[in-house]
Amino acid sequence: MPHKTFVLLLALSLMSCGPSPGRQPPPAATAEPHRAAPLRLAAAARPRFDDHDPHDWTGAGPRAFPVHGIDVSRWQGAIDWPRVRKAGVSFVYVKATEGMEDSDPMFGQHWTGAGRAGVTRGAYHHFYFCAPAERQARWFIANVPKSADGLPHMLDMEWNPFSPTCRVRPDAATVRAEATTFLDIVERHYGRRPVIYTTVDFARDTGITRLPGTGFWLRSVAGPPATTYPGTPWTFWQYTGTGRIDGVAGPVDINVFRGSETDWRVWDGHGLP
Template identity: 55%
Template sequence: MKRAPVLTQALVLILCLLAACAPRTTTEAPSFPVVAPRFGDSDPVDWAPQDHPLTHPVHGIDVSTWQGDIDWRAARAAGVNFAFLKATEGGDRLDPAFRQNWAAARAAGVPRGAYHFFYHCRSAASQARWFIAHVPADNQALPPVLDMEWNAHSPTCPGRLPATEVRSEARIFLDAVTRAYGRRPILYTTVDFYADNQLWKLQGVDFWLRSTAKHPSDSFPGQHWLIWQYTATGQVPGIAGDVDLNAFAGSRRDFAAWVAR
């Protein structure tokens, strides 16, 4: 299996500069032990230094059955500080690896949450019920995630809804899952889906934004975000093949507080 170098000299320099600038006070030490990322990328982007994902100290992954068997302890040791696991899709599909990943990630000490891939040909209410039926209520889990994007290549559900209906369906799902788990889900989306459906009109939502060629501040101008998915071609010890890599928006201390909540 071909692997990209873990860190180029330029990235090492960025990390060293960040470490040099970090406050040296005990108040910044998180209760959750954040591990610096030791990831590669099979198709890396030439990021401007100020936009580089490594300017954010906390990184994680999202996975599904396509990643195969994962050595979660090796991934954790390599800097996987959080993970989102595909649980459900539409109203009748459960990811085959979800239960195994749900248990194994926790056993390895990786904070994890579950995500649902939305189908635009089924009601949001029925999809929320499907998700709730298959994802355990765990007060140590990260918030649930609603993944909304266009699904043009689906053989059964390639259609699109009007923007107002998309936002209405998102609200129905988010509200139903909030009631079930006591935590408002995160909304994952892509650049085109966000723009097509004017998702900035959804208030009170934490966004997880996919932007693999630009910083989210350029791809989603003015939009706050909690998590940034910055590549789909990450290389992580313990995982065979490519995997999505994500950066948390805040500091180590912010992350520790978020996990604690």
Template identity: 55%
Template structure:
């Protein structure tokens, strides 16, 4: 029922935009689309030149060559979650992105009912170190799972996250990226985990506004994007810098 409602709402929205003479969401790069756009007024995503996606099984089969042709510059691909779940399309997505020449990185979705080191070993079992790839990613946020409703105190959250990061850093030889959300960042003071690239979700405002002028490397600005080659909605992300800065970051990060 929720999916049907979204489709109807999106159709109404697109019709309204078309009637006003503008069918493309303001602030989104013109090569992409958004079925549920935010009304960007300043510091919009399209002020950044480098954009990418993150995907999992929920995007289904992907035509990666079409994705590459649309201007997608990078892709983060879900490998695992918790201590015993592997994404069934990880290998397919990884092979497709690589074949299409899109720099890719693997990510792990963290569950607060298992220890950080245990989850790191599960991630490494499914996404072992690879040369020439984007750094691995720890996706840590509050889960909505009925099997794991646990919400540890901030000190425990950061300690277990650090345990995960230490194990993965030792194996990969590079520091992972940390992905998180506004509420999780604030409640657990995630900025205390210094020295890591941060990937911040902020779909209703620039990270400078929602994260208090903290440094970020990647910005997830919508979860309802549309990209050629992907039938379903997909997360869209911007890199915090120019094309030249992206190439420099990429060269250093993929050693």
């Protein structure tokens, strides 16, 4: 998922686009029965974050929101999760899969580490436009265990113009139909509908944010969502791809949850109060 503004990280990430042939699912983690549970807040009263390439936000910007979190993949390497939680990270989304055969080699380590440190966690799938949505959903399910205290999972939908294996751009109706298929299958399995992460150009080209009954996670690193996606409701806002957080060695995406601390504790993935 994350867009890396640092040239080296971006180059490495783009090289990873598209499924790797012959990849098999990792050993399945022990599935836990699903039940609604209050979401946890970070240990810090307020997040203590910095940025490798800070944006000069007008007004409070993302700091106006009390609940912050990160999304991570193999590119963050090993993470000191107790330090991350102490810094004020209330949630994490961990990359699990891409396409229908590629799985992130750090998923298990990140997933387990975040859970042990008390960071509320969800997993995400990077959609690949050269494979049917149903097969991608089944691949995601094969790699991500059910969790008693997890977040609704996330579907990452964005264009991949530099993918070495798949650069097709389906029409908007096909994109929305494939997204719906993926969301329906994953919702039936885990009990909650995933949120959709997207970018400005993808939202403009496909109308993905018009899908009903779905929460949205919007990337906007140079302005608030109200400016970049006028009229679009959102649940999460990714406001930087170059964040600096104690416990993570390099740049990391940082996000905010739209609601209050009370909203966060009761949010179930089906919208905000």
